[in-house]
Amino acid sequence: MTVEERDALVTGLAASHGERLRRFLATRLRAASRDVPDLIQEVYLRLLRVNRPESIRNPEAYLFTIANHVLHQYALRQSASPEAAELLESIPATDGTDPSSEAEMQQRMEELDRALSQLSYKAQAALILYRRDGFSLEEVAEKLGVSLAMVKKYLVKAILHCRLNLPPEA
Amino acid sequence: MVPSIPESKLNTHIYGEACEWLVALRTGAMGAVSRECFDAWLRKSPEHLRAYLEVSSLWEDVALHDPLRSVSAEAHISRAKAQHNLVSFAAPQTRDAPRGFEQPPALRARTRKTRAFALAASVIAALLAVGFEIDTHRGMYTTGIGEQRSLTLADGSVIELDAESRIRVNYQTNTREVELLSGEALFKVVHNPPRPFVVKSGAVIIRDLGTVFDVYRKPRGTTVTVIEGQVAVRPATVALPNPNIPQRPGGTSIGPSATAPGGEHSSQSGQGADIGVPASGNEAGHEELLLSAGEQVTVLPNVMLPPIHVDVAAVAAWSDHKLVFESAPLRQVVRSFNRYNARPIVIEDPALENFRVIGVFSSTDPGSLLRFLSAQPGISVIENEKEVRVTREDEKKAPLQ
Numbered sequence: 001m002t003v004e005e006r007d008a009l010v011t012g013l014a015a016s017h018g019e020r021l022r023r024f025l026a027t028r029l030r031a032a033s034r035d036v037p038d039l040i041q042e043v044y045l046r047l048l049r050v051n052r053p054e055s056i057r058n059p060e061a062y063l064f065t066i067a068n069h070v071l072h073q074y075a076l077r078q079s080a081s082p083e084a085a086e087l088l089e090s091i092p093a094t095d096g097t098d099p100s101s102e103a104e105m106q107q108r109m110e111e112l113d114r115a116l117s118q119l120s121y122k123a124q125a126a127l128i129l130y131r132r133d134g135f136s137l138e139e140v141a142e143k144l145g146v147s148l149a150m151v152k153k154y155l156v157k158a159i160l161h162c163r164l165n166l167p168p169e170a
Numbered sequence: 171m172v173p174s175i176p177e178s179k180l181n182t183h184i185y186g187e188a189c190e191w192l193v194a195l196r197t198g199a200m201g202a203v204s205r206e207c208f209d210a211w212l213r214k215s216p217e218h219l220r221a222y223l224e225v226s227s228l229w230e231d232v233a234l235h236d237p238l239r240s241v242s243a244e245a246h247i248s249r250a251k252a253q254h255n256l257v258s259f260a261a262p263q264t265r266d267a268p269r270g271f272e273q274p275p276a277l278r279a280r281t282r283k284t285r286a287f288a289l290a291a292s293v294i295a296a297l298l299a300v301g302f303e304i305d306t307h308r309g310m311y312t313t314g315i316g317e318q319r320s321l322t323l324a325d326g327s328v329i330e331l332d333a334e335s336r337i338r339v340n341y342q343t344n345t346r347e348v349e350l351l352s353g354e355a356l357f358k359v360v361h362n363p364p365r366p367f368v369v370k371s372g373a374v375i376i377r378d379l380g381t382v383f384d385v386y387r388k389p390r391g392t393t394v395t396v397i398e399g400q401v402a403v404r405p406a407t408v409a410l411p412n413p414n415i416p417q418r419p420g421g422t423s424i425g426p427s428a429t430a431p432g433g434e435h436s437s438q439s440g441q442g443a444d445i446g447v448p449a450s451g452n453e454a455g456h457e458e459l460l461l462s463a464g465e466q467v468t469v470l471p472n473v474m475l476p477p478i479h480v481d482v483a484a485v486a487a488w489s490d491h492k493l494v495f496e497s498a499p500l501r502q503v504v505r506s507f508n509r510y511n512a513r514p515i516v517i518e519d520p521a522l523e524n525f526r527v528i529g530v531f532s533s534t535d536p537g538s539l540l541r542f543l544s545a546q547p548g549i550s551v552i553e554n555e556k557e558v559r560v561t562r563e564d565e566k567k568a569p570l571q
Binding site for chain 1: 182185186189190192193194195197198202205206208209212213215216219220222223224225226228229231232233234243244246247249250314315316512513555556
């Protein structure tokens with residue numbers, strides 16, 4: 001197999017299910033995919049099966065744990081195909097590269113930058129200070145000269161705006 | 171490729187609620203009532219659940235974006251003040267595009283091959299589970315309770331990361347370094363002598379000599395087990411300092427287990443490895459120790475204990491979601507389970523801490539262990555929503571719930 005063929009195969013494989021999986025895993029579910037509704041449904045049904053007293057203690061942890069299990073099983077099913085296994089063995093080693101998909105990550109970050117740049121300066125500043133720079137809610141409030149409640153509002157606005165304004169997956 | 175869902179189909183209202191919950195959850199502790207409301211909200215429909223997963227993923231992305239700090243929050247603040255504190259949801263169309271969003275050209279110039287590899291890498295690892303924190307810019311990988319990850323590195327080496335573990339990967343042209351910050355990892359290294367593979371864990375440095383090996387960082391020390399081949403182990407005190415890997419002093423944290431540092435690994439009990447008795451060990455700070463397949467060594471801050479022989483299959487069993495105990499004390503068993511399960515098991519009666527457990531259990535199903543314990547004469551298992559308490563039978567009079 002030539003390098004070009006292998007690259008094409010890798011790309012094809014990633015496009016056929018790997019990328020769908022990754023997208024889902026990164027929970028960027030806006031791209032329409034046949035499997036996503038099923039997977040979500042599965043997570044949902046499993047959540048309903050958890051006793052409420054248990055999940056109320058930490059609903060978010062339960063949600064993520066369940067989602068994790070569902071995804072893990074999905075990944076196992078997907079990787080069971082022989083050509084996937086063979087391919088994974090033959091992937092060329094690249095020097096100094098991180099194992100994760102840097103290029104995709106970068107693309108996501110650029111999209112995020114664009115969405116963020118459409119926000120008001122204060123909402124941008126609030127999100128950047130709190131999430132990227134690790135300031136506390138109080139510190140962000142002080143820097144912006146607004147109340148704690150207002151900072152939270154900015155954060156909600158900023159995330160919602162990003163979610164609704166990210167471009168469709170290429 | 172796949173067309174996106176039309177904007178009109180997005181349920182903006184649900185996303186709005188999801189963002190409200192997200193921010194409430196991430197910016198402060200939540201009371202019981204709110205937790206109950208959130209739980210009920212999540213259960214409303216699959217769309218609610220999906221919206222929440224999506225926005226929480228975005229929330230993670232925001233922390234990773236702009237690692238070069240090219241966008242200044244202060245600049246935004248001063249611009250905002252210049253606008254007389256006018257807060258508009260949509261930005262003014264006339265203002266300059268923010269300069270800082272430009273990426274350095276070096277980052278942008280990606281060959282197709284690299285991109286294909288990057289995509290393939292995403293297939294490989296069955297990657298990025300929700301909640302699996304990944305920070306490519308710092309090479310940091312973290313797993314939560316009950317979460318295991320397999321990472322295939324650029325050179326083909328594979329790291330299996332156990333639950334509640336954290337590593338930092340630092341690959342340079344001539345070196346491959348991984349720091350185990352907490353937890354346990356299994357390393358399957360592609361040997362390449364000109365580019366040595368080195369694992370750092372607290373007070374110890376492990377140099378690969380063509381191998382598969384397991385490193386478990388405990389509160390007070392590190393246990394290294396060689397599954398295949400050989401590694402060289404040396405105390406970090408004799409290492410050349412590497413400014414890229416901030417040294418975190420091993421063994422200085424005094425956790426709840428500080429009084430019981432011995433035999434914490436699921437496989438080494440019954441092997442006579444009482445690391446609580448450092449007098450039998452060698453002084454650390456000397457030459458490298460060569461460790462071969464089937465051997466295990468535990469390194470405490472100032473002492474390297476003599477190597478012992480262990481069942482390597484049992485050591486690596488966690489990577490198959492199995493926990494193997496050969497006459498391990500219950501406190502150790504409980505600690506292992508608590509790395510995989512959100513509801514902790516608590517030993518109420520200290521007398522039970524050294525109760526010996528033999529068996530193979532599923533790490534993700536504490537039920538198997540609890541059934542085993544319940545069946546033991548004199549042991550009682552009390553479950554409530556917060557925890558599972560293991561106590562002695564004669565204390566059953568303790569109020570339930």
